[in-house]
Amino acid sequence: MSNARPDNRATKQAGTASLRLFVALAAAAGLGLGSSCSLNPVHSRAVSDLGPERPEDYPPESEFHRPGEPCALCHSSDGPADSKFVLAGTIFWGPDNYLRRVDNAYVRVKDANKVEKCFVTNCNGNFFVRPEQFPRLTFPLLVSVERTKAPGRDDSSLKFRRMNSHIGREASCGRCHLNLDGQSIRDFGSPGQIRLYDAEPEVDALQLPPNVNNGQACPAAPETVVLQCPEDRQ
Ligand code: HEC
Numbered sequence: 462m463s464n465a466r467p468d469n470r471a472t473k474q475a476g477t478a479s480l481r482l483f484v485a486l487a488a489a490a491g492l493g494l495g496s497s498c499s500l501n502p503v504h505s506r507a508v509s510d511l512g513p514e515r516p517e518d519y520p521p522e523s524e525f526h527r528p529g530e531p532c533a534l535c536h537s538s539d540g541p542a543d544s545k546f547v548l549a550g551t552i553f554w555g556p557d558n559y560l561r562r563v564d565n566a567y568v569r570v571k572d573a574n575k576v577e578k579c580f581v582t583n584c585n586g587n588f589f590v591r592p593e594q595f596p597r598l599t600f601p602l603l604v605s606v607e608r609t610k611a612p613g614r615d616d617s618s619l620k621f622r623r624m625n626s627h628i629g630r631e632a633s634c635g636r637c638h639l640n641l642d643g644q645s646i647r648d649f650g651s652p653g654q655i656r657l658y659d660a661e662p663e664v665d666a667l668q669l670p671p672n673v674n675n676g677q678a679c680p681a682a683p684e685t686v687v688l689q690c691p692e693d694r695q
Pocket residue numbers: 508511522523524525526527528529530531532533534535536541542543544549550551587588589
């Protein structure tokens with residue numbers, strides 16, 4: 462019995478040592494770039510609280526991953542993602558069902574300089590804005606979300622919603638619109654996931670194709686993917 466423990470500990474320590482080395486290297490790399498990534502315990506904690514990728518739900522580390530989560534927490538200069546987003550989030554059909562996300566929704570943003578741009582959600586309901594897609598984006602922002610009847614084919618409105626208040630400075634919609642998937646960062650006072658309909662039965666009545674807005678079905682068939690909002694098409 463007293464023999465087993467040191468052995469176990471030795472194995473554990475070897476693991477911990479290589480993890481430490483990895484963390485030290487990552488921190489050194491971060492320092493070289495003038496970033497404070499792995500040295501900020503609050504940031505590291507917030508990232509690790511999100512938990513691991515869920516490959517059973519979506520293709521990991523892809524544009525379809527982590528729906529509803531605060532994208533820019535990781536996609537920022539603090540890392541861990543390499544790519545940075547100035548704005549990103551996920552649109553859901555209803556208030557409670559985490560598995561029904563809206564593909565080809567139009568997310569319109571108007572910044573403090575009155576510059577307006579529109580972005581389209583992918584087949585898992587995610588949208589994201591890279592810095593070069595909205596140069597000089599200036600907070601506060603006004604946002605709205607629209608889904609048309611058959612995006613790209615029949616762009617008459619199915620549902621439109623506008624957020625009444627401004628977004629003061631936060632790049633992740635999911636920071637405030639925490640989803641109901643048991644994420645550890647839930648908060649009371651959250652407006653809930655961004656949804657088109659306020660009740661799930663209203664969504665049921667639409668008779669959406671089963672599984673269509675669920676990460677397992679992503680990427681979607683190319684002919685169903687809409688790349689631009691109606692106003693951006695020539
Ligand atoms: C827990 C951290 C984390 C969260 C939260 C997160 N990502 Fe990522 N994401 C990553 C990492 C790490 C990669 C791997 C590639 C990289 O480093 O950029 C990645 C990759 C990606 C990629 C492919 C690389 C690229 O730039 O084209 C996209 C797109 C993306 N994520 C979008 C999102 C969106 C949208 C959200 C929110 C709905 C999100 N991510 C949430 C960490 C995260």
